[in-house]
Amino acid sequence: MSMVFSLLIGALGIYAFILTRSNIRYLSDLQRTKRIESSSELVSVLIPARNEESTIGPCVRSLLKQNHTNLEILILDDDSEDGTSKVVQALCLDDERIRLIPGKPLKQGWRGKIYAMQQLYEASKGDYLLFTDADTIHTPDSITYGFSLLQAHNASMLSGYPKQITKNLGIELLVSAILFNPTLFVPFRLQERFQFSLFAMAIGQYMFLKRSALDHMGGFSHIRGEICDDVQLARSCTKFQEKQIFAPMSDALSCEMFPTCKEAFHGLERSITGVVKRGWLRTILILVIVLVLLLLAFSPFISLFLAFTGASMIIILPSLAGILLFLSAWIVNARFFKFSFSSALLAHVTVFSVVLMYLHGLFLVLTGKGFTWKGRKIS
Numbered sequence: 001m002s003m004v005f006s007l008l009i010g011a012l013g014i015y016a017f018i019l020t021r022s023n024i025r026y027l028s029d030l031q032r033t034k035r036i037e038s039s040s041e042l043v044s045v046l047i048p049a050r051n052e053e054s055t056i057g058p059c060v061r062s063l064l065k066q067n068h069t070n071l072e073i074l075i076l077d078d079d080s081e082d083g084t085s086k087v088v089q090a091l092c093l094d095d096e097r098i099r100l101i102p103g104k105p106l107k108q109g110w111r112g113k114i115y116a117m118q119q120l121y122e123a124s125k126g127d128y129l130l131f132t133d134a135d136t137i138h139t140p141d142s143i144t145y146g147f148s149l150l151q152a153h154n155a156s157m158l159s160g161y162p163k164q165i166t167k168n169l170g171i172e173l174l175v176s177a178i179l180f181n182p183t184l185f186v187p188f189r190l191q192e193r194f195q196f197s198l199f200a201m202a203i204g205q206y207m208f209l210k211r212s213a214l215d216h217m218g219g220f221s222h223i224r225g226e227i228c229d230d231v232q233l234a235r236s237c238t239k240f241q242e243k244q245i246f247a248p249m250s251d252a253l254s255c256e257m258f259p260t261c262k263e264a265f266h267g268l269e270r271s272i273t274g275v276v277k278r279g280w281l282r283t284i285l286i287l288v289i290v291l292v293l294l295l296l297a298f299s300p301f302i303s304l305f306l307a308f309t310g311a312s313m314i315i316i317l318p319s320l321a322g323i324l325l326f327l328s329a330w331i332v333n334a335r336f337f338k339f340s341f342s343s344a345l346l347a348h349v350t351v352f353s354v355v356l357m358y359l360h361g362l363f364l365v366l367t368g369k370g371f372t373w374k375g376r377k378i379s
Contacts, residue, residue: 002311006319008292009299013322013329016183020329023182024336026189030247035141036148043071043143044126044211048116049088050078050374052134055256057087059134062253064095068143071097074123075134078103078116081375099123110224112376113204117229118220129214131207135255136162142252146208149247153192156213156242157234159202160249163338165256172343174264175257177272177354178203179347182333183326192245195238201246202234205255213242227274227371227378250338265357270371270378272354273361283362290355297352299323 045063049056056075063073077085077100088100101123106115117131128150130143149158166172181201182188191199207230214220217240226232237244258264276286295302303319327347334344343350364370371378 002306002315005295005299005302006306006315006317006322009296009303009322009326010318011322012184012292012296013325016329017325019187020183020332023186023188024332026192027182027248027336030149030245031251033145033148033152035144036151039068039144039147040070041128041147042126043068043128043130043147044120044124045071045073045130045132045143046117046120046124047073047075047132047134048078048113048120049075049080049084049134050112050116051080051082051084053080053082053084053087055135056084057091059132059136059138060088060091060098062136062138063132063142064097065140066138066143067140068147071143072125073098074101074120075099076101076103076116076120076123078112079106107224111226111229111378112374114220114224114226114229118224121214121219124211127211129209129211131204131209132253133205133255135257136205136253137255138253139251142206142249143208145249145252146206149245150208150210153245154243155245156210157202157237157244158208158247159206159230159234159244160247160252161203161337162205162252163250163254165254167256167259168261169340169342170261171258171264172340173346173350174261174268174353174357176334176339176343176350177268177357179330179333179337179339179350180354182337183329186246188246192243195241195243197235197238200231200234200238200244202230202244204230205257206249206253207233210242213237213240216240216242228271231271231275248337265353266371267373269357269361269364270373272358273365273371276358286358290358293351293355296326297348297355300348 075088092098092100103116106112146158161178164175166175186199186201217236223232234244258267300323306316330347331344
């Protein structure tokens with residue numbers, strides 16, 4: 001068993017190293033995409049906002065500074081219980097490109113945010129749609145960069161990780177769970193070429209689409225009951241043969257997703273659980289993966305235990321090599337996506353957190369307790 005463990009960790013480390021090398025080269029190429037100097041296309045910036053009084057102002061003001069000036073900014077007040085609408089109304093007085101849309105009562109069978117995005121889509125006029133969250137801050141070329149990537153790669157949908165702002169190391173360790181994708185899961189270069197549904201990735205903080213693609217998919221009605229709307233939309237693109245790509249967006253915008261560790265844990269567990277497809281066979285497969293991730297999370301301690309109990313170096317060396325290769329791959333990804341070196345060194349803690357978030361989320365699903373997000377129950 002010791003040899004099996006050691007070889008498994010060694011293989012994971014090699015895989016993480018090779019995947020990371022490929023992904024970083026591909027993503028770096030995307031960063032060098034030549035910017036389109038000017039475009040007359042109308043871009044609709046669409047922001048679903050629920051209880052975003054403290055964040056919506058800075059977000060909209062950053063969007064007003066865009067190099068691409070032909071835009072409309074639509075904010076949907078999704079039944080907020082704070083002063084979100086008053087802040088937006090004041091912003092509307094400063095620039096006619098801003099429009100506040102009062103949200104309609106939530107329809108049966110729809111998730112709150114997805115229904116908000118559907119209303120924004122219906123109210124927008126642009127041939128290009130940028131869905132972004134109210135807690136994002138955009139650099140002046142956020143839209144130009146996204147538009148250039150869509151054009152250069154002949155894509156229908158673009159998404160990517162913003163620079164994540166965190167108040168402390170605990171929150172950063174939880175949020176850095178997103179590094180699981182470039183380190184151990186998604187081969188981004190192959191994904192662009194072959195458009196596998198399994199590897200389709202998106203994050204709701206930045207989703208840039210051609211309107212024609214969303215028209216082709218019938219808006220959001222086909223994913224109206226999904227928990228993880230962003231990834232499901234990316235998967236829908238692959239099914240409808242609308243090309244989607246995932247690019248580094250940390251130089252285009254930033255986002256503070258969660259102000260506390262508790263909110264980070266519950267928000268991420270909802271996303272991690274929601275992105276996994278249902279079914280007993282899939283659940284069993286995921287549980288096997290969870291077991292492997294647990295071994296990876298505790299691999300430094302297991303290797304030390306093997307060393308102290310007198311295991312031979314032939315057994316220990318593959319696991320040590322795997323640990324170092326995995327850690328180096330995680331650190332490379334962490335620095336590329338602008339996470340701190342301190343959080344990168346604690347990669348095994350983050351992997352363990354991913355396991356905890358998935359298992360707790362699965363418990364909430366199987367027991368019927370569901371999730372609560374922004375005051376709404378998600379069954």
